[in-house]
Amino acid sequence: MDDLTTYASNTWCVGCGDFGIFQAIKDAVKRLEGLGIGRDRLIMTAGIGCHGKIFDYLALSGFYSLHGRAVSTAQGIKIANPDLSVICFEGDGSAFGEGIEHLIFAAKRNIDVTVFLHHNSVYGLTTGQASPLSEKGFRGRSTPRGSQDPPLDPVTLMLDSGASFIGRGYTAKLPQLTDLMVKAILHKGFSFVDIIQPCVSFNNTYTKYAPIVEDLDRPASTREEAWMIAQRKDKVPLGVIYGSKEAPWERQVPKGGQMSKEERHKRIRSLLGA
Ligand SMILES: Cc1ncc(C[n+]2csc(CCOP(=O)(O)OP(=O)(O)O)c2C)c(N)n1
């Protein structure tokens, strides 16, 4: 449909932060169209979880991936179709649990894909188990006495891994989130947006974040400065945290020796004996 929605009926819980991400991406796609980047140039992947349902609701082409494999799928799409902008919707369990190696290596090679992290610090779809981003002491189905582990910090980890664009948004601040999405998609290189997304059913963090989120005046000019921003404990800074113009992986791959699609298909057919 023209408003970027589909006919799938929505099963997110009333009040879920995923609605904010859905609205922001629809607004971002319309903004990109205004900049000459049509929906035919955008393609999405998603992991499995409540976040992954966005794949059913958003009228964009894509590939509904496996749990933890949305980033690897996105990389494959980008390598085969360098002219497409690849958007990857990931849950915190999917991205930092099952799929963490794919996420780190995608950031390390600075491949030009965009990851939107639905950061609810819980396994939502499977009803409340602790995720790698759950706080120490989090009580859920798998940790009835409270989680013993400290959480990973997604922004620090992505900075250290080599991501060349990092932002943080909040589903209660939609214009800023839309803006971040547009910037992340336009960025050439690996972009990561940490989106604080309260899960009203299993980890309702609206009251936790409301008093501590704070807008950044400007992005950090160095990775070290960005690291200091990520380490802040008194506030949770929102906005573009870091953006650098390092050449993305695809631009650094030597061009010689590449074969045409037709030639590749011919060789595959011959290998298969077809
Ligand atoms: C390899 C694999 N392990 C486990 C599961 C079961 N599973 C499906 S969704 C999910 C939790 C998803 O959590 P998260 O990625 O944080 O997404 P959310 O539901 O919170 O959006 C799990 C464990 C699976 N589908 N595949």
Ligand code: SF4
């Ligand atoms: S379980 Fe949590 S993340 Fe899943 S739809 Fe409900 S509120 Fe959203």
Ligand SMILES: [Mg+2]
């Ligand atoms: Mg989650």
